[in-house]
Amino acid sequence: MRSSLLLSFLFSWGTTAQILATPQSTKFNSSFALSQSIVRQTNFTNEDALNLNNIINYEKSQYAGGPTNEDEFYTLPAEFPDTRHLRPGAVIKVEDFTDIANYTLSPNLALSRFLYTTKNLNGTSIPASAFILWPFSPRSFPTLNPPNAAPVVIWNHMTSGFFGPAAPSKHRSLWAGDSAPFALALDGYAVVAPDYAGLGVTRDFQGNFIPHQYIALPASANDAIYAFKAARSIYSDKLSDTFVVMGQSQGGGVAWATSELLGNNASLAAGHLGTVAVSPTTSVFNASDTYIGPFIGVGIASVFPTFQLEDWLTPFGVNRTKAFETVQGGLASAFGFFTGNIAKPNLAKTWYAKAYAKLVNMGNKRITKPMLVIQGTADAFVAYNVTSQTVAEACWNFPTSKISYLVSNGTGHVPTLDASRRIWLRWIEERFLGTDLPPTECGHQQILNSYLPIGQYQATWNSFPQWAGDAQYSYEVPLQL
Ligand SMILES: *[C@@H]1O[C@H](CO)[C@@H](O)[C@H](O)[C@H]1NC(C)=O
Numbered sequence: 001m002r003s004s005l006l007l008s009f010l011f012s013w014g015t016t017a018q019i020l021a022t023p024q025s026t027k028f029n030s031s032f033a034l035s036q037s038i039v040r041q042t043n044f045t046n047e048d049a050l051n052l053n054n055i056i057n058y059e060k061s062q063y064a065g066g067p068t069n070e071d072e073f074y075t076l077p078a079e080f081p082d083t084r085h086l087r088p089g090a091v092i093k094v095e096d097f098t099d100i101a102n103y104t105l106s107p108n109l110a111l112s113r114f115l116y117t118t119k120n121l122n123g124t125s126i127p128a129s130a131f132i133l134w135p136f137s138p139r140s141f142p143t144l145n146p147p148n149a150a151p152v153v154i155w156n157h158m159t160s161g162f163f164g165p166a167a168p169s170k171h172r173s174l175w176a177g178d179s180a181p182f183a184l185a186l187d188g189y190a191v192v193a194p195d196y197a198g199l200g201v202t203r204d205f206q207g208n209f210i211p212h213q214y215i216a217l218p219a220s221a222n223d224a225i226y227a228f229k230a231a232r233s234i235y236s237d238k239l240s241d242t243f244v245v246m247g248q249s250q251g252g253g254v255a256w257a258t259s260e261l262l263g264n265n266a267s268l269a270a271g272h273l274g275t276v277a278v279s280p281t282t283s284v285f286n287a288s289d290t291y292i293g294p295f296i297g298v299g300i301a302s303v304f305p306t307f308q309l310e311d312w313l314t315p316f317g318v319n320r321t322k323a324f325e326t327v328q329g330g331l332a333s334a335f336g337f338f339t340g341n342i343a344k345p346n347l348a349k350t351w352y353a354k355a356y357a358k359l360v361n362m363g364n365k366r367i368t369k370p371m372l373v374i375q376g377t378a379d380a381f382v383a384y385n386v387t388s389q390t391v392a393e394a395c396w397n398f399p400t401s402k403i404s405y406l407v408s409n410g411t412g413h414v415p416t417l418d419a420s421r422r423i424w425l426r427w428i429e430e431r432f433l434g435t436d437l438p439p440t441e442c443g444h445q446q447i448l449n450s451y452l453p454i455g456q457y458q459a460t461w462n463s464f465p466q467w468a469g470d471a472q473y474s475y476e477v478p479l480q481l
Pocket residue numbers: 043045316
């Protein structure tokens with residue numbers, strides 16, 4: 001019976017429908033090319049330039065429905081300035097239902113975006129963007145307020161870039177896709193996620209440029225908590241007043257910084273249940289100078305107005321950084337721009353580096369809620385021993401902190417999120433349930449070992465979100481209707 005139904009369906013499809021299928025292998029939605037003056041300034045060979053064009057076109061193709069500067073959403077409404085919007089956590093603009101046709105979300109997720117007010121590192125009020133990824137069916141917990149609200153996880157993203165176009169809210173897979181935001185929403189949480197200030201919205205209320213203050217963790221912690229406050233004031237009936245903070249890499253550092261911010265401000269901390277910091281950047285200059293120099297260099301003049309790129313970079317490195325700024329490159333192209341002799345020796349010993357580290361490194365402030373730190377031993381970007389050292393220092397400074405430390409044996413930077421997914425999902429669930437943590441000393445370390453020999457596992461992502469939303473590509477995503 002069934003098979004004959006199926007046959008007649010296939011038969012009618014085969015006879016009446018026209019087959020529409022076109023190849024889609026390397027078709028990037030962009031045709032950018034570096035100008036000759038940039039090629040001269042950067043000293044790229046012609047071959048380098050061709051390679052970088054590919055990378056930049058790939059990056060641009062990952063913007064859902066085009067770049068931020070073609071999307072009216074990221075511009076402030078015309079009736080500004082209005083001083084009410086200077087209060088951090090104020091709502092500036094709401095898009096209840098984002099047109100998700102050009103994103104590559106998992107099925108049965110929905111997206112909202114909003115603009116709100118946050119504070120930069122020196123406390124100046126600035127606008128920024130954020131998204132909410134909605135679950136199909138929220139988890140329920142006995143203590144949620146309001147009772148039918150979706151429980152909230154604030155997600156802090158890994159480094160996406162340094163300029164306006166790199167906003168995760170405009171990336172097809174929200175920049176981290178399955179590794180966290182999709183996983184959280186599919187597990188029944190509403191994911192409230194800031195684009196750190198300077199990514200997305202690039203002009204303030206007076207029309208001044210907003211730099212992204214890279215690894216200015218306490219500033220991005222403002223983005224996290226004030227995005228949540230704004231989201232709650234928009235959707236007080238749909239979002240819980242309790243929340244867990246989570247993040248990875250730069251966002252792991254932001255999650256930790258949010259814990260420190262909330263640990264020292266009881267009124268701001270209302271509803272905070274705990275924090276998950278994965279592969280966190282906690283000690284900024286224990287990383288490659290070749291990257292840290294330009295990554296922080298492009299925004300640090302907003303913190304120390306006398307700073308010049310020449311303080312950290314070679315003349316060649318300055319040229320590369322300025323060109324990178326001109327093309328508004330993202331993280332993938334950064335690895336192409338910053339090759340060769342970029343940073344001056346002893347960058348980390350300069351006054352600016354020491355002063356910046358003092359402002360942004362973690363472990364020196366009290367935290368009051370539980371924190372789960374997760375670190376992979378094969379992480380090439382955040383060293384296992386650096387995270388271990390920060391955990392040890394934080395526990396030395398505040399021995400009663402409830403920090404647990406999970407070491408994922410043999411996993412890399414982002415893949416550590418995937419390896420430990422069931423553990424952090426369970427940990428988050430327990431915070432909403434109010435489960436007591438086992439009584440262990442601060443920084444107690446547990447090892448997560450692979451079940452099969454580590455070498456037998458897929459170590460990294462080796463694919464990327466390829467949009468197949470037009471009818472001629474539907475053969476690439478069968479059985480969806
Ligand atoms: C520019 O590149 C050429 C080789 O392509 C090299 O010989 C030269 O030293 C480079 N100049 C600088 C300033 O790096």
